[in-house]
Amino acid sequence: MKTKIRELRKKLDMTQEKLAEKVNVTRQTINALEQGRYNPSLELSHKITKSLKQNKIEDVFELK
Amino acid sequence: MTSKPAMTKKGLISRYIFAFACILVGTILELMNVGKEFLGFWSVGSWLIFVGFFMIVMNVVTSMSRRKKIIDERMEKIGNKASRVTFVALVLTAFIIMVWDGISPITIPYALFMSHLISWMLVVYVVAYKILERKN
Numbered sequence: 001m002k003t004k005i006r007e008l009r010k011k012l013d014m015t016q017e018k019l020a021e022k023v024n025v026t027r028q029t030i031n032a033l034e035q036g037r038y039n040p041s042l043e044l045s046h047k048i049t050k051s052l053k054q055n056k057i058e059d060v061f062e063l064k
Numbered sequence: 065m066t067s068k069p070a071m072t073k074k075g076l077i078s079r080y081i082f083a084f085a086c087i088l089v090g091t092i093l094e095l096m097n098v099g100k101e102f103l104g105f106w107s108v109g110s111w112l113i114f115v116g117f118f119m120i121v122m123n124v125v126t127s128m129s130r131r132k133k134i135i136d137e138r139m140e141k142i143g144n145k146a147s148r149v150t151f152v153a154l155v156l157t158a159f160i161i162m163v164w165d166g167i168s169p170i171t172i173p174y175a176l177f178m179s180h181l182i183s184w185m186l187v188v189y190v191v192a193y194k195i196l197e198r199k200n
Binding site: 022024025026028029032037038041044 | 134135136138139197199200
């Protein structure tokens with residue numbers, strides 16, 4: 001899965017730690033998501049989308 | 065749930081109950097003079113008392129640690145995969161031991177054998193977890 005987490009996070013001037021804290025996961029999980037090593041659950045995708053101030057999950061995540 | 069606390073109150077209480085049960089059983093065995101030398105201790109009872117106290121100390125340290133531990137869905141997934149790997153390793157180990165015992169009978173004490181087996185399983189789990197953590 002391809003994500004735009006890094007770009008959107010940088011736009012909001014947010015660190016990995018901050019995003020991880022917001023969505024209640026570890027920083028390593030955010031890193032794995034950014035590198036496309038891990039496919040998140042629907043719940044986590046939704047939380048990340050909201051934290052990155054996006055409306056649709058598709059705006060953050062896209063299937064390769 | 066994306067994450068949950070590393071140890072719940074219920075989990076902590078059950079650990080304390082188990083630790084106290086170990087001490088109680090150990091004391092009873094010690095008073096009744098049951099068992100001989102066991103894993104470097106002079107009896108099974110003394111070993112159980114040691115395990116009980118060790119668990120209490122560990123529980124106190126865990127509950128006192130200020131750092132909030134997070135177990136998220138990724139870690140749970142990795143843990144599940146590592147458990148599966150450990151189970152396969154257990155089956156393979158059992159098979160190898162069975163064949164080995166058929167060739168030349170294993171004569172080490174049962175308690176020592178079990179402690180080796182449990183230690184081996186723990187090592188396999190930790191190694192599998194670390195490898196999977198890097199890949200996932």
